[in-house]
Amino acid sequence: MQPIPFKKYLNNYGPFILLLLFILVIWESAVRLHLIPAFILPAPSSIGIALIEHRQLLRPHLMATLQEILVGFVLSVICGSLLGTGMFLFRPLERAIYPFLIISQTIPLIALSPIFIMWFGYTLWSKVAVVFLTAFFPVVVSTYDGLRTSGQAYKDLLLTFGANRWQLLAKTQIPLALPSFFSGLKLCIVYCVIGATIGEWLGGSKGLGYFSRRMAGNMQSAEMFAAVFLLSALGVVLFLMIALLEPLFLKKRGSKQ
Amino acid sequence: MDIRQGEFVSVIGASGCGKSTLFKTIAGLLEPTHGKIIIHSNSSSSTRLGQIAYMPQQDLLLPWRTVLDNCLLPWEIKPRFSKQQTISHIREMLSHFGLADVEKAFPHELSGGMKQRVAFLRTLVAGGGAGLMLLDEPFGALDAMSKREIHRWLLELWDELDQTVMLITHDLEEALLLSDRIYLLSGGVHSELQEIIVDLPRPRHYKMNYEPRFIALREELERRLYAAHTF
Numbered sequence: 389m390q391p392i393p394f395k396k397y398l399n400n401y402g403p404f405i406l407l408l409l410f411i412l413v414i415w416e417s418a419v420r421l422h423l424i425p426a427f428i429l430p431a432p433s434s435i436g437i438a439l440i441e442h443r444q445l446l447r448p449h450l451m452a453t454l455q456e457i458l459v460g461f462v463l464s465v466i467c468g469s470l471l472g473t474g475m476f477l478f479r480p481l482e483r484a485i486y487p488f489l490i491i492s493q494t495i496p497l498i499a500l501s502p503i504f505i506m507w508f509g510y511t512l513w514s515k516v517a518v519v520f521l522t523a524f525f526p527v528v529v530s531t532y533d534g535l536r537t538s539g540q541a542y543k544d545l546l547l548t549f550g551a552n553r554w555q556l557l558a559k560t561q562i563p564l565a566l567p568s569f570f571s572g573l574k575l576c577i578v579y580c581v582i583g584a585t586i587g588e589w590l591g592g593s594k595g596l597g598y599f600s601r602r603m604a605g606n607m608q609s610a611e612m613f614a615a616v617f618l619l620s621a622l623g624v625v626l627f628l629m630i631a632l633l634e635p636l637f638l639k640k641r642g643s644k645q
Numbered sequence: 646m647d648i649r650q651g652e653f654v655s656v657i658g659a660s661g662c663g664k665s666t667l668f669k670t671i672a673g674l675l676e677p678t679h680g681k682i683i684i685h686s687n688s689s690s691s692t693r694l695g696q697i698a699y700m701p702q703q704d705l706l707l708p709w710r711t712v713l714d715n716c717l718l719p720w721e722i723k724p725r726f727s728k729q730q731t732i733s734h735i736r737e738m739l740s741h742f743g744l745a746d747v748e749k750a751f752p753h754e755l756s757g758g759m760k761q762r763v764a765f766l767r768t769l770v771a772g773g774g775a776g777l778m779l780l781d782e783p784f785g786a787l788d789a790m791s792k793r794e795i796h797r798w799l800l801e802l803w804d805e806l807d808q809t810v811m812l813i814t815h816d817l818e819e820a821l822l823l824s825d826r827i828y829l830l831s832g833g834v835h836s837e838l839q840e841i842i843v844d845l846p847r848p849r850h851y852k853m854n855y856e857p858r859f860i861a862l863r864e865e866l867e868r869r870l871y872a873a874h875t876f
Contacts, residue, residue, distance in 0.1 A: 541705055542705055544672075544701065547673075547695075548672050550696075
């Protein structure tokens with residue numbers, strides 16, 4: 389890959405950075421001028437100070453959340469892609485399971501939380517369960533839809549070569565499903581962060597979601613915002629990791645027009 | 646309808662009269678509702694699949710594979726010879742087809758005509774045990790210039806290929822230029838099959854379409870095509 393010149397970076401991200409700086413300046417001055425009380429909306433500078441001050445305290449919480457996210461993500465990707473592939477290969481399975489998938493997404497998770505706590509206790513697994521329930525759905529749908537995009541034409545062609553079901557899958561259907569699959573992964577990882585936060589809110593003793601809730605209870609807004617900032621940054625970093633991984637898998641050279 | 650070994654037969658007919666369905670049935674992708682398809686005295690459709698080479702209208706080259714890898718695809722699915730043998734065979738054909746330089750190119754780097762040639766080569770590699778190639782409007786999506794170029798190239802190559810070919814086309818000149826015989830398919834309830842024998846001498850030349858016999862045949866073909874559509 390050739391390096392992107394600085395000017396192009398500026399072109400791509402300049403407007404975003406400019407707007408961000410503008411918002412930060414307005415925000416900071418609004419708090420400094422006492423237009424907004426600090427316990428309602430702390431100034432960006434005090435959030436930054438809280439981040440640095442409590443870094444020792446925040447690190448284990450960050451690690452706990454990261455663990456929940458990663459375990460939930462791996463489970464979602466494995467189960468989601470297997471289920472999506474299974475639904476694609478066996479029509480009866482698709483007919484039987486698709487409604488349940490939709491139902492699983494319409495259940496309000498908050499209402500289920502007491503049951504999760506009863507099932508899994510205040511352990512890692514109660515959070516992972518919430519993460520999994522929020523995040524596996526996009527993987528299933530993107531896998532299933534991606535495999536279907538390959539269409540009849542490729543299938544017919546390979547069948548005339550004498551291909552069996554698995555060769556169809558390996559040679560055309562899986563490669564053609566990858567772009568859609570990666571879109572699903574990107575959604576999934578973002579949902580994982582949200583799921584982990586909700587899981588920690590529902591009950592627990594560590595994690596950034598738990599921390600932010602405790603700080604909110606103490607009216608320590610700056611600390612709460614620091615945790616929220618970390619959560620959002622975590623989501624962005626994880627998202628970018630998948631976005632960077634994508635071209636390696638897609639062999640961009642070929643699929644780019 | 647019957648096709649003899651080594652013949653080039655075109656099938657012409659209005660859209661929707663079932664030409665593609667006919668080809669898919671011959672290839673073994675579909676089961677005939679009635680009637681029989683017999684190839685070398687064998688009529689089972691499950692054994693036909695994988696035996697007959699089939700080339701659809703879209704080139705269907707896999708965009709993430711190079712030209713060579715695309716041509717290797719049939720071998721990956723059904724290895725008939727060793728990999729080394731197949732690759733050298735493909736290389737030989739690539740240079741024969743004027744594609745030697747683009748062996749490592751990706752499909753999006755090729756022109757429409759080249760892509761069709763690669764797809765044609767892949768069909769040849771797929772070969773099939775029955776030695777029959779079904780070409781479902783393979784040059785329909787090409788512009789007039791590339792099409793002309795492909796006809797010229799195909800005519801030059803034809804005698805060496807030693808294949809039995811069935812071709813679907815909407816292009817009357819293409820049909821006359823390439824075929825030994827043309828079947829005229831008319832759809833609907835009064836479905837009937839007309840046969841036209843193209844008695845132009847071989848080897849043919851792509852400029853033959855200016856000769857009087859060619860023009861006479863073309864007129865005849867057009868007249869019959871209209872007659873088939875008036876009722």
